[in-house]
Amino acid sequence: MAAFLSWWENSRSSMDGILRAGLAHLKFVTIHPFEDGNGRLARTLSDMALAQDEKLPARYYSISAQIMADRTAYYAVLERTQKGDGNVTEWLLWFLEKAHNAMKVAEHTIDRVLLKADFWRIHAATPLSERQRKVINRLLDAGPDGFEGGLTNRKYLGMTKTSRATAYREMDDLVGKGILRPRAGKGRSSAYDLVWPKAPSSPAG
Numbered sequence: 001m002a003a004f005l006s007w008w009e010n011s012r013s014s015m016d017g018i019l020r021a022g023l024a025h026l027k028f029v030t031i032h033p034f035e036d037g038n039g040r041l042a043r044t045l046s047d048m049a050l051a052q053d054e055k056l057p058a059r060y061y062s063i064s065a066q067i068m069a070d071r072t073a074y075y076a077v078l079e080r081t082q083k084g085d086g087n088v089t090e091w092l093l094w095f096l097e098k099a100h101n102a103m104k105v106a107e108h109t110i111d112r113v114l115l116k117a118d119f120w121r122i123h124a125a126t127p128l129s130e131r132q133r134k135v136i137n138r139l140l141d142a143g144p145d146g147f148e149g150g151l152t153n154r155k156y157l158g159m160t161k162t163s164r165a166t167a168y169r170e171m172d173d174l175v176g177k178g179i180l181r182p183r184a185g186k187g188r189s190s191a192y193d194l195v196w197p198k199a200p201s202s203p204a205g
Contacts, residue, residue: 017053
């Protein structure tokens, strides 16, 4: 651990930040200084190394989350590297892929948050009931593809617990206000999609 901590400090100014993050993770989890929690601390060190390198007030992506989402591959590449001949190339390539995925997921999430904010900015003065707002937020969270089969009267009823007549009336009101549009070929009362301000981007990998 003394050697690791010395490397941790000295490498901060002499090594590319993302490579340092990957190597810090590998070194720490291989040393395995504690009975439990080594993986969590190793992931924390990775994120800390990136934060030190970027020197930004906030960072919106997490490699830790990507690693935990692919645990089987993580343990496999970690074991191969630890039992290999000391070549860390495969590990670093895997780590870099997780970093790239984390950035793309964060980009997609931020796009969606901004899109949702833009939607409510456009409709800030539009009079809506609490039921309508609830349904709209569910549609915004569902993304550009919306609900499978579109928003139907039955789905509106399920979310709002209102009467069938009220559901029809409130959905028709949303169409009139340019918030919903009927799905083509299904008739005005069958299924609806949210009218988005613009098309959001899709996450990679």
